[in-house]
Amino acid sequence: MADYEIPEISVPIEIPTLKRGAMQHSSPFPAAAVHQEALGFPGELVDDWHDKAIDKFGELLGRSRALQVYMDSCVKCGACTDKCHYFLGTGDPKNMPVARQDLMRKVYRRYFTWAGKIVPWLVGAKDLTKEVLDDWYTYFHQCSQCRRCSVYCPYGIDTAEVSMAARDIMDHIGKGQKYCNEIIGKVHKIGNNLGLPEPALINTLEGLEEDIEEETGVKVRLPVNEKGADILLVTPSADFFAEPHVDGLIGYAKVFHQAGASWTVSSYASEAANFAMFIGSYEQMQQVAERIRKAAEDLGVKRIIFGECGHAWRVAYNFMNTLAGPFDFLDQNYPIPQHICEYTNDLIEKGELTLDKSANDHMTLTFHDSCNVARGSRMGDSPGGQFTIPRAIIKACCNNFYDMAEDTIKEATFCCGGGGGLLTDDLMEIRAKGASPRMQALQEAVEAHGVTHMAAICAICKSQFAKVMPAYGFDMDNIVSLHQLVSNAIVLDGQISNDDATSNED
């Protein structure tokens, strides 16, 4: 695959010895001036970057209780040191969450605390030098903001918040990351991460309608910009044509069809993802979220449902109401917003879907909890619904399901390795290495239960796994969309036959 070694799979996961500087060479392509300026950031590193960075740091401390408390509270107990998948995959000590935070905390101490001003050597305080800034750029782009470390921190210190703040500061001094900033610009301009314009979107969805009809004999619609529809589906744009994402989209369409729902996607808000969270920009995140509100108002829908996307669901579930609310123009009898899994699961519980589990008998499934869903959001009415609901759907659609090891799922789930704005080819090495804890857990399930496929509910997870699984000896199509399983199992009214429907799956 490339000129680096893929970590060997060991069960149980071994904690590596420290390999200083092991990932020092890995940093993402910088954002070009045009991508920076489109978001209102300086095009290149500004001359007075040092002072500007410290000013921005001070501003963020005043704006975020989390940052202020997290900077002060760490006691260096070491609880988090073996929890990060990037550390486990690389052994680079700066990928230990506490050490990653300390890249920022040592600057905090130097400029914002008495101890760091008077006796910097004693408390590990450091000036913000060019070298430190480069370390920020390198290592805050080796954090997928998955929050696994925060689960184990006795003070709940969340490295995601720290890395978001660091990226925000870097953006404001002209040191942004190409991948995220270019994408956010596309959303502002066109409406989705891929830059897919309305005609292409309509064309793609018409193609899918034809595919479904060919497969099932049933005319299932995938409407675009349909005014007066009840439901606005907001889904990651990868669902429109990436594999296995698109099979999930077909699944949502079949569920809506079978439920007799009137729904639509919007070309204006044809993106669930909100990469502005990754760069820690409240203002950018708000702008992206407001597109969804506007689309919902313009189309006159009553409900908003989100497709399978991890961080998008975190933003939608936790932030959208704050950023773009209140959504008092929507039907208050339904959760605002609702996750497609909640929607499907409700129908299953009410017995409104006919599901033929045998359609998935060629697979033995496991489920990958996506980090932002697992540790940053909820589904259903009670805590942990984000774990039980997707599993309930899988079990309703498949005969063969086994969970991976308990310490690698649910709130302890390992990131796929590509989250947090790292899903770009220039970070392929850290992505491949960061996937190793998940791959180890999967390998264990393969050996113990004969698992053949892993289902996910996140566009980033799916893209990442499709890309890195071959390096670990799996096939790229061993990763499936959760609603792909629903799509396989669901029996549509008037469907020619389920056997015909699934025959071209393999």
Add this chain to the structure above:
Amino acid sequence: MLSAIYAGLFYFATAVFVVGLLYRIRLYARTPAPLKIPTTPAPVTQSGVVVRMAKEVVFFESLFKANKWTWLFGWVFHAALLLVVMRHLRYFTEPVWFWVRWVQPFGLYAGFAMVAGLTGLWIRRFAVERVRYISAPSDHLMLMLLIGIAATGLMMKYVAHTDILSLKAFVLGLMYFDPQPIPADPVLLVHLSLVLILMLIFPFSKLLHAPGVFFSPGRNQVDNPREKRYVSSWPTQLDAQQNKSGSD
């Protein structure tokens, strides 16, 4: 002279400790948390949050999930410290509160447990490569300071008894602004000096984890963003500004 110096230092240290800590708590309380960021699964009610925080503060639940050794040493140290502090209340109260009398015998063992816990934590700083890497000089000094306080305290009980009645008179004298002489016992003076240092650095060091844990948004927020729209101060102002200027 000695008594006057120590009396002065205690008033100063107490002022720094109290004012410094209150300033910090006020800062944490006033800094807005713009978004809902509880680490989920999180409680969906305020009373649920109280339970979650209680488990965190009393049992160190997250640390228990993370690392059993660190949890054991850390929890033993903190629990012992609590008992020791409670035991020390007898030097500040006359008559001594009844429950302080009850705690009395446990407080003694707790002194040893405190040293044991701290030693365990310190050994980890050397023995575990990852923890060694993240330790700054101040992290070692903090453990030395606490071990020093515990060790000198135990010495006065088991090695060189100090004039405890005179000490209590000195302490009560401080509290009621009625100066009394301090026993010129070297072990006691070292013990008290180390406590003074601890009080002075508390509001400026990682000891801020004590108030900090209560303000951690990942732990103290209710998971109800869909049910109740969450708003905090600066984003609201930001929205207002944007609406005024007419841009989005």
